[in-house]
Amino acid sequence: MGCRIGNGAGFLGDNLDAPRLLAERGELDYLTLEYLSELTLSILARVREKTPSGGYAGDFIEVLLSLLPSLREQPRLKIITNAGGMNPRSCAIAAAATLVKAGLAEDLIGVVTGDDLAADLKRLQSLGCKFEHMDTGEPLDLARYSVVSANAYLGAKPIAEALAAGARLVITGRVADASLTLGPAMHEFGWSWTDWNKLAAATVAGHIIECGAQATGGLYRHWEPLDLGHVGYPFADLGAAGEIAISKPTGTGGAVTRDTVIEQLLYEIGDPAHYLTPDVDVDFTTLDVRQAGKDRVCVEGASGRPAPSHYKVSLAYRAGFTASGQLLVCGRDCRGKARACGEMILARLATAGFEFDDSLIECLGAGESAPGFAPQGDLREVMLRISVRDRRREAVERFTKEIAPLITNGPPGLAGYASGRSSVRGVFAYWPTLVPKELLQPAVEVQTASQWAAAATSPTR
Amino acid sequence: MNPAADTITLGQVAHARSGDKGNHANIGVAAYTAAGFEFLKRELSTQRVRDFFDSLSPTRVERFELPKLFAFNFLLYNALAGGASQSLRIDTQGKLLGTAILELTLPRPENLRELERPLD
Numbered sequence: 258m259g260c261r262i263g264n265g266a267g268f269l270g271d272n273l274d275a276p277r278l279l280a281e282r283g284e285l286d287y288l289t290l291e292y293l294s295e296l297t298l299s300i301l302a303r304v305r306e307k308t309p310s311g312g313y314a315g316d317f318i319e320v321l322l323s324l325l326p327s328l329r330e331q332p333r334l335k336i337i338t339n340a341g342g343m344n345p346r347s348c349a350i351a352a353a354a355t356l357v358k359a360g361l362a363e364d365l366i367g368v369v370t371g372d373d374l375a376a377d378l379k380r381l382q383s384l385g386c387k388f389e390h391m392d393t394g395e396p397l398d399l400a401r402y403s404v405v406s407a408n409a410y411l412g413a414k415p416i417a418e419a420l421a422a423g424a425r426l427v428i429t430g431r432v433a434d435a436s437l438t439l440g441p442a443m444h445e446f447g448w449s450w451t452d453w454n455k456l457a458a459a460t461v462a463g464h465i466i467e468c469g470a471q472a473t474g475g476l477y478r479h480w481e482p483l484d485l486g487h488v489g490y491p492f493a494d495l496g497a498a499g500e501i502a503i504s505k506p507t508g509t510g511g512a513v514t515r516d517t518v519i520e521q522l523l524y525e526i527g528d529p530a531h532y533l534t535p536d537v538d539v540d541f542t543t544l545d546v547r548q549a550g551k552d553r554v555c556v557e558g559a560s561g562r563p564a565p566s567h568y569k570v571s572l573a574y575r576a577g578f579t580a581s582g583q584l585l586v587c588g589r590d591c592r593g594k595a596r597a598c599g600e601m602i603l604a605r606l607a608t609a610g611f612e613f614d615d616s617l618i619e620c621l622g623a624g625e626s627a628p629g630f631a632p633q634g635d636l637r638e639v640m641l642r643i644s645v646r647d648r649r650r651e652a653v654e655r656f657t658k659e660i661a662p663l664i665t666n667g668p669p670g671l672a673g674y675a676s677g678r679s680s681v682r683g684v685f686a687y688w689p690t691l692v693p694k695e696l697l698q699p700a701v702e703v704q705t706a707s708q709w710a711a712a713a714t715s716p717t718r
Numbered sequence: 719m720n721p722a723a724d725t726i727t728l729g730q731v732a733h734a735r736s737g738d739k740g741n742h743a744n745i746g747v748a749a750y751t752a753a754g755f756e757f758l759k760r761e762l763s764t765q766r767v768r769d770f771f772d773s774l775s776p777t778r779v780e781r782f783e784l785p786k787l788f789a790f791n792f793l794l795y796n797a798l799a800g801g802a803s804q805s806l807r808i809d810t811q812g813k814l815l816g817t818a819i820l821e822l823t824l825p826r827p828e829n830l831r832e833l834e835r836p837l838d
């Protein structure tokens with residue numbers, strides 16, 4: 258018997274209808290929903306600082322509401338998501354309230370925690386973990402950096418444990434994206450945790466579907482005929498021997514072809530011979546990708562080696578403030594004019610006493626965003642984009658007030674100031690590092706929705 | 719002499735997708751055919767890729783091969799001006815680079831037809 262695992266979200270901000278459409282048409286066993294990038298976690302950490310019960314992917318609760326009919330009609334459908342973000346228990350409590358209202362009070366919700374190390378860094382350092390920067394080797398100096406978030410990428414084991422305990426909905430914080438798929442595969446097939454080739458196969462499947470429609474035509478070079486307006490999200494059909502087929506619901510837009518799958522296999526990887534997750538070290542160079550039918554692609558030959566001894570940790574620290582603003586600049590020599598406008602803004606700010614740690618003037622439309630995009634012929638319209646970054650919030654605040662004045666005291670041919678002043682954002686810098694697995698204890702908590710809902714009012718929480 | 723006559727762009731023989739790994743960019747490049755993969759193995763050197771992306775100031779470019787997929791993965795180290803949250807560029811995550819690299823020019827192969835995308 259095989260098992261079908263779909264993915265209806267590739268990041269926090271992905272299409273809100275996709276999970277429902279995939280669940281309705283996909284005949285899934287498992288729906289995975291992936292919400293966390295490094296940046297997303299830092300933003301959620303800041304939310305939790307202001308609101309202790311927040312810090313999870315709020316979109317998920319809206320998505321869960323849309324999934325209720327599918328959950329009622331398809332008893333075998335289960336959901337695995339990292340929507341818990343910086344606060345998986347609060348996410349579970351909110352999800353539980355939704356399930357209870359819908360008459361699914363007895364459904365079990367599993368929560369995976371233990372990835373959040375921010376409050377535990379000193380203790381871990383005292384145990385000998387220096388949190389060396391993966392690129393520079395520099396040990397982490399907690400006196401020097403104001404850490405916003407520090408999360409280990411947990412693996413598939415706690416997810417499989419939650420499923421074994423009967424969970425219908427599994428909510429995690431940071432886990433490796435592909436582990437969202439490997440977890441249910443392990444539960445279904447009962448593979449050994451050292452059956453590296455099978456772990457590799459399910460991890461490859463997870464990697465392909467983890468970014469949603471990027472496997473089904475999104476970002477694909479030859480996207481034009483694919484009806485991306487109605488793009489279907491992907492699922493993987495896994496077999497007990499480690500077979501993988503990638504497909505999508507019939508009657509949806511997009512496509513699953515050898516080429517869409519290969520592009521996604523290559524997405525955001527490093528050394529393809531060592532795609533590392535907490536579960537397994539996968540070799541992508543042994544993979545074969547074969548079209549097996551319309552919108553159906555088989556991936557064969559996955560091979561794996563023993564899992565790394567460490568968890569990867571995504572650690573973010575405060576690094577000042579940033580803002581950027583835009584103005585449309587038109588007319589002859591618009592590019593020179595745009596650049597002059599940007600320099601005027603920076604000069605006025607310097608006069609006011611604000612020099613910035615970093616600033617950038619971009620003339621969008623003039624081919625400055627990346628090589629290869631230089632326009633052919635005469636330009637008459639570019640978008641000026643000017644950005645600054647500084648340790649001082651007040652300097653960046655002042656910058657946001659220095660763009661609009663150009664409308665009356667700058668050159669002619671400017672527009673686009675009506676959208677108002679841009680907002681100041683906190684900057685997070687990343688410190689990629691490792692932690693020995695034996696220092697962490699991922700925890701799994703499984704309760705019914707009604708029990709989780711009751712936890713919301715419990716004084717001990 | 720028309721220089722275009724003896725050059726092609728990478729986009730004639732391959733497709734690509736890019737993204738970020740922290741402050742490093744990755745660009746996956748897949749040739750349409752086996753002949754295209756052999757051609758790119760010779761011609762799409764790390765030096766050529768490094769030169770093309772000079773304006774992003776990568777500190778190093780590394781190339782990995784996936785011969786069964788006719789594909790390469792290029793890692794452009796420190797090419798993202800700080801990466802997702804720190805970079806001031808509009809393309810903080812290197813998402814444009816997969817489209818950009820298709821404009822890289824290469825010497826025109828004699829067997830260009832065998833390298834182009836097969837029609838379905």
